[in-house]
Amino acid sequence: MTTCVRCGHELGIGRFCLNCGHPVDAPLPAEETPLTTLHEESSPDRPDLGSPSWVPWAVGVSLLLMVLGVLAVLASILGGDDDPAAGMATEPQPTSTESQAPPAEVVDLTRTVKVKAPPAAPPTADLDGQLVSYGARRMLDGEPETAWRTTGDATGQTITFSLREATSIRRVGLINGYARKVPSGATLVDWYPHNRRITLVEWVFDDGTSVQQKLREKSKLQRLTIELVTTTTVQLRVLAVTPPGAGVLGRDYTAISEILIAGAPAA
Secondary structure (H helix, E strand, O other): OOEOOOOOOEOOOOOEOOOOOOEOOOOOOOOOOOOHHHHHHOOOOOOOOOOOOOHHHHHHHHHHHHHHHHHHHHHHHHOOOOOOOOOOOOOOOOOOHHHHOOOOOOEEOHHHOEEEOOOOOOOEEOOOOOEEOOOHHHHHOOOOOOOEEEEOOOOOOEEEEEEEEEEEEEEEEEEOOOOOEEEEOOEEEEOHHHOEOEEEEEEEEOOOOEEEEEOOOOOOOEEEEEEEEEEEEEEEEEEEEOOOOOOOOOOOEEEEOEEEEEEEEOO
């Protein structure tokens, strides 16, 4: 006998059918029907291993749960755009608009300051016949062709500007010579190269903070942006100047045509 009388499965070595457990030599009881359906539903190319039909589903569900678990772990590590708490700071953030007020606007304060400077040179008649004076307020009037001018080399001299209140200074600057141009006959005389030009200054503030500014020989306002410093006075120290102007029109004066002091009221 090569097949089981109960299920039709091919018999192997042993006393019982490996498929249904029926004794090899025992006849099929009269009241029992042969289990031919098991044999007919089994694939002829692959022996039926007797696995329950729910096993593949259980394996599939297990794999799906594992994948979902891995995705959840990755999401918690990497974070996501949909997470409202993602990227939130641990420290409390200010909610009042008053605590986030923008800084005060930096404005030109030059015309509002008081000035104390070394003695000005006496007034002179210009080439066009006009009498010109050189008082200290001339470098605060916003007119580049007017100037404070002092006799000789002003190296080592200090000009002091007093502010109306404690102010946070952000910018300073100056026109470092006499920027006036005047007609003379058919020509236009530029006094800038004919007077001394300042090449190095130092700005000094109430707390002792100081910053140097190197200047080029050009008759334009040369600005310097500095770290905010709160002060009620600004001192300008002249550290170096050029020699007197050369030639017939050369003059031995040191001049400043304009000053810039810009800042905002101290908080």
